[in-house]
Amino acid sequence: xxxxxxxxxxxxxxxxxxxxxxxRNDATYLITCGWDYRADSTIAxxxxxxxxxxESGKVPPASIILANQSRxxxxxxxxxxxxxxxxxxxxxxxxxxxxxxxxRTLEIFNFIYSDQYDIEVIGAPTAAANEQxxxxxxxxxxxxxxxxxxxxxxxxxxxxxxxKDHPFYNGVVHPKL
Numbered sequence: 001x002x003x004x005x006x007x008x009x010x011x012x013x014x015x016x017x018x019x020x021x022x023x024r025n026d027a028t029y030l031i032t033c034g035w036d037y038r039a040d041s042t043i044a045x046x047x048x049x050x051x052x053x054x055e056s057g058k059v060p061p062a063s064i065i066l067a068n069q070s071r072x073x074x075x076x077x078x079x080x081x082x083x084x085x086x087x088x089x090x091x092x093x094x095x096x097x098x099x100x101x102x103x104r105t106l107e108i109f110n111f112i113y114s115d116q117y118d119i120e121v122i123g124a125p126t127a128a129a130n131e132q133x134x135x136x137x138x139x140x141x142x143x144x145x146x147x148x149x150x151x152x153x154x155x156x157x158x159x160x161x162x163x164k165d166h167p168f169y170n171g172v173v174h175p176k177l
Contacts, residue, residue, distance in 0.1 A: 099123030114153025
């Protein structure tokens with residue numbers, strides 16, 4: 001997104017697909033994820049996506065939940081699960097991402113949520129470059145290494161490992177949680 005919160009093409013495509021599925025009644029709520037990652041802005045990507053959905057005129061503000069602590073897909077899964085666990089009966093998730101990101105997203109969400117949830121991941125079309133596709137593979141290897149030895153769905157161990165070993169959360173790349 002731009003510093004004033006305007007979504008880029010890829011994020012716009014994701015949100016348009018999410019809004020379409022919301023309108024088709026495939027989802028009751030939208031959870032928008034992402035922190036204020038830009039040094040030149042205090043707008044969280046979750047807020048920018050929420051605003052985009054509201055401005056579409058198709059999603060009422062009461063149907064949007066923000067998860068603005070996440071810094072990546074792993075964080076999206078962990079912090080959205082914290083929200084979903086507080087909602088009795090929520091066991092079905094529809095995750096919208098980019099087409100090149102579907103397989104990694106599904107593996108991460110299945111690990112974080114375990115088999116207690118029915119998870120579907122769909123991808124908005126992109127013109128993914130080879131480096132994005134290659135990055136997905138190396139990111140998945142890093143994810144598996146970071147969370148090796150932890151059982152699927154073990155929230156406490158997963159969160160501790162996130163804070164200790166994940167460079168986006170342990171202070172190596174971004175400020176420590």
